[in-house]
Ligand SMILES: Nc1ncnc2c1ncn2[C@@H]1O[C@H](COP(=O)(O)OP(=O)(O)O)[C@@H](O)[C@H]1O
C-alpha cells in the first residue's frame with residue numbers, strides 16, 4: 312500500500328550461480344543476472360534450460376550449489392505463481408488467497424478483508440466461497456495470482472503461469488497482469504517459452520540456452536506504445552518478436 | 566460414471582432379493598428340505614422373532630465391541646500415523662512392527678490375548694482393534710506424505726511452521742486417504758469382533774452374535790444360526806452405509822471422488 316517506496320529498493324542480484332542436482336544434472340551454470348526494482352523481466356528459453364530452477368533459487372526454495380542470490384530472500388518479499396494453480400482443493404477461493412496471511416499470523420478479520428481486496432483485483436468478486444473444483448482453469452489461475460498478491464510482494468515470480476490456458480484466456484490474463492504490475496510496480500520475473508508473450512509483457516527479455524542453463528541473450532523491449540491490443544497488432548511488436556525469435560533460435564542452436 | 570436412476574439403483578437389487586427369497590422358500594417347501602439343513606426364509610423369520618430376546622442382547626454386545634474397536638482404531642490409527650509423519654525415524658522403527666501385527670492372522674493371536682487379558686470383553690476389543698486399526702494407519706501415513714509438492718513449496722515460501730504445515734496442508738491432504746481407511750476399518754472391526762468371539766467361545770451372559778451362532782449349531786438350531794447371520798450382515802451393511810455417508814459429507818465439494826458430475 313503506502314510501503315511501496317521502501318519496498319522498491321533492493322535490486323535482486325544473481326552472482327555466478329550454478330545448480331547441480333544430486334543426480335548430477337547441471338541445470339544452471341555460472342549465471343549472472345540483475346533485476347532492476349520495479350522492472351518486468353521475462354526469462355525465455357526452451358524447456359529444460361533451467362528457467363524454473365533459476366526462479367526457485369530466487370525464491371529461496373532451493374540453494375545454488377555455487378554463487379549467491381541477494382535482494383530477494385527476506386521473508387514476505389516474494390509472491391510465487393506456479394504453472395499449475397496449486398490451490399488447496401479443500402479451501403474456498405477466499406481461504407486459498409488468505410493462506411499467506413494466515414501463515415503469517417494476520418488476524419482473521421484483517422486477513423479476510425485483504426483477501427477480498429485481492430480477489431476483487433483479479434476480477435473474481437462473486438467467487439469468494441467457490442471451491443477450486445468449481446472454477447474454470449482461468450479463474451483458478453486468477454485465484455493463484457490473487458494469493459501471490461495478498462502479501463503485497465516486492466517481487467512476483469511467475470513460472471509459465473498461463474501456459475496451460477487457452478489463447479483467449481491467456482490474452483486476458485496477460486492484460487490483467489500488466490494492469491496489476493502498472494498499478495503496483497513490483498519486480499516481475501515471468502518465465503515463459505512463448506516469444507509473443509514475453510515481448511508483449513516485458514521491458515526486458517532474457518533468453519536462456521540449455522545444457523547447461525545460462526543466459527544467451529538479453530533484449531530490451533523498447534516501444535513508445537502503451538501495452539495493450541494496440542501494441543499487440545503494431546509493427547513494433549512484430550519486429551520485436553522477430554528479434555526475440557532469432558535470439559531464441561540462436562540459443563537453441565548453441 | 567453412468568448415472569443410474571434411484572428406481573433402478575434400489576429397485577433392481579431389491580427385486581432380485583425378493584425373487585431369491587421366493588424361489589428359496591418355494592424350493593425348500595417343494596423338496597421338503599429339513600430345516601436343520603436349510604431353513605426357508607419363513608422359518609428364519611420365525612426364529613428371529615421367537616429368539617429376539619436372546620439375539621437382540623447378543624446383537625448389542627457385538628455392536629458394542631465393534632463400535633468401540635472402530636472408534637479406538639480411528640483414533641489410534643490416526644494418531645499413530647500423525648506421530649509417524651512427524652518423525653521419520655519413529656516411522657522407520659515402528660512401521661515394520663505394525664506390518665507384522667497386521668499380517669499375523671488375528672485368529673492366531675486371539676487365544677493369547679484371551680489368556681493375557683482377564684476381562685473377556687476387553688480381550689475381544691483388543692482383537693477387533695488389532696484387525697481394524699492397520700488400514701487407517703497405513704492409508705493415513707501415505708496420505709500425510711502425499712501432499713502436492715508445489716503446495717509444500719508454497720508453505721515453505723511463506724515460512725509455515727511444522728505445525729501449520731501439518732494442520733493446514735498434510736492433514737487435509739490425507740483426509741481422503743484417512744476416510745478410505747475408515748471405510749475399510751469399519752467392516753474389519755465387525756470381522757475382528759466376530760472372529761474373536763468364535764475363538765473365545767465364551768458362553769452365558771453377555772455373549773455376542775458369533776457365540777450365538779456357535780451355540781445354535783451345537784443345538785442344531787439352524788434357523789437361529791441364519792437369523793444371527795442376518796443380523797451380522799445387516800450390521801455390516803449399516804457400518805458401510807454410515808462410513809460412506811460420513812466420508813461423502815466430509816469430502817463434500819472439494820474432492821473428486823465426492824463430486825457429482827453433470828453430464
Ligand atoms: N529436482 C531436480 N532434480 C534433478 N534434476 C532436476 C530437478 N529439477 C530440475 N531438474 C533438471 O534440471 C534441468 C532444468 O530444469 P528446469 O529448471 O525445470 O527447466 P525449465 O523450467 O526451463 O523447463 C532439467 O534437465 C531438469 O530435468
Ligand SMILES: [Mg+2]
Nearest residue numbers: 362363364470
Ligand atoms: Mg519449468
